[in-house]
Amino acid sequence: GENVEQHPSTLSVQEGDSAVIKCTYSDSASNYFPWYKQELGKRPQLIIDIRSNVGEKKDQRIAVTLNKTAKHFSLHITETQPEDSAVYFCAATLTGGGNKLTFGTGTQLKVEL
Amino acid sequence: DSGVTQTPKHLITATGQRVTLRCSPRSGDLSVYWYQQSLDQGLQFLIQYYNGEERAKGNILERFSAQQFPDLHSELNLSSLELGDSALYFCASSVTSGPGELFFGEGSRLTVL
Numbered sequence: 001g002e003n004v005e006q007h008p009s010t011l012s013v014q015e016g017d018s019a020v021i022k023c024t025y026s027d028s029a030s031n032y033f034p035w036y037k038q039e040l041g042k043r044p045q046l047i048i049d050i051r052s053n054v055g056e057k058k059d060q061r062i063a064v065t066l067n068k069t070a071k072h073f074s075l076h077i078t079e080t081q082p083e084d085s086a087v088y089f090c091a092a093t094l095t096g097g098g099n100k101l102t103f104g105t106g107t108q109l110k111v112e113l
Numbered sequence: 114d115s116g117v118t119q120t121p122k123h124l125i126t127a128t129g130q131r132v133t134l135r136c137s138p139r140s141g142d143l144s145v146y147w148y149q150q151s152l153d154q155g156l157q158f159l160i161q162y163y164n165g166e167e168r169a170k171g172n173i174l175e176r177f178s179a180q181q182f183p184d185l186h187s188e189l190n191l192s193s194l195e196l197g198d199s200a201l202y203f204c205a206s207s208v209t210s211g212p213g214e215l216f217f218g219e220g221s222r223l224t225v226l
Contacts, residue, residue, distance in 0.1 A: 032212035043115060043203065043217040044156065051212075089156060093212050098169030099144065101215065103156040 002027040004092050006104030013080050014112055021107045023090035024072040030092040033066060033073045034101070039086045047088075048075070080111045116140065117218035119204050125224045131192040134221045138185055138206030144168065145187040146207070146215060147179055151200040162187055163210040194225045 003026040013019050025033075034049035050057045050064045050073065057064050061080075066073040077084055090104040116139035126132055138145050147159040158171035162181035173179075176194075181187045191198060201222050205215040 034214070043219055044215075045115075045217070046214045049214070091156075095211050098161045098163065098210055099146070099207065099212050099215075100158055100161065100169040100171060101146075101212075102158065105155045 002030060002092055002094070002100075002102040004090060004102050004104040006090050006107060008107060009105065010108045010110070012110045012112060015080060015082060017080055019075075019077045019080055019084070019109055019111075021075045021088055021090070021109070022072060023074070023092075023104050024070075025092040025102075026071070027092070027094060028068075028071060030094045032093050032095065033064070034091050035062075035064060035075050036089045036091065036103075037086045038089065038106075044089060077109075080109075082111050082113060085109060085111045115216040115218060117204060117206050117216050119202075119218035119221050121221055122219065123222050123224075125226065126194060127226055128194055128196060130194050130225075131190065132194065132223065134189040134191070134202055134204075134223075136187045136189070136204030136206075136218060138187070138204075139216055142206035142208050142216070143185065144207045144210050145181055145185070146205040147173075147187070147189050148203040148205065148217075149200050150203060150220070156203070159189070161210075168210050191223070194223075196225050199223055199225045 031052035036044040038044040063076045118137040159173040161169040201220045205217045
């Protein structure tokens with residue numbers, strides 16, 4: 001089955017700096033890669049996703065890049081703000097046979113003032 | 114508010130007991146997913162139902178079972194509970210059976226003493 005590794009497990013940045021979280025996946029057939037944000041005590045919420053026919057996707061301060069050859073994808077947050085502090089999860093799945101999303105182990109992002 | 118409703122929010126029980134967690138998906142969503150979140154294992158996919166049928170299965174223990182009813186709500190049954198089953202159980206829903214945004218409920222926190 002799919003295996004998703006995520007790094008780093010914790011990340012501390014100064015407000016206004018950029019943050020990058022990286023994930024690798026094992027199944028080359030995976031073709032959908034979402035990122036979820038989970039604030040403390042809250043439910044996970046989708047912040048951005050990318051499909052394998054696209055190399056990069058951007059939404060305001062958030063961007064995701066995908067390298068299918070290397071089987072890795074990254075989340076980039078620019079101009080970080082205190083409200084970006086949360087746990088971020090990457091995930092991967094492939095079409096066909098349902099939506100068996102495999103999540104990474106999460107990155108605790110702390111944006112310091 | 115994601116529109117996904119989970120009950121109960123908190124549950125404390127003893128080892129060996131059986132509990133049932135309930136989930137009502139967003140209006141119009143046909144897929145329901147169950148995830149287990151524990152501190153050391155992140156979000157683990159348990160099972161997906163689509164329009165009443167099992168669609169995808171993760172590493173769900175034999176002591177656990179689930180079903181989706183004709184009105185599309187779902188129940189996750191956990192039996193012969195062990196201390197290690199203590200976790201936050203999330204239900205999520207989506208419109209289709211394939212890859213796409215999952216809308217998570219607030220979770221049911223199970224504590225096994």
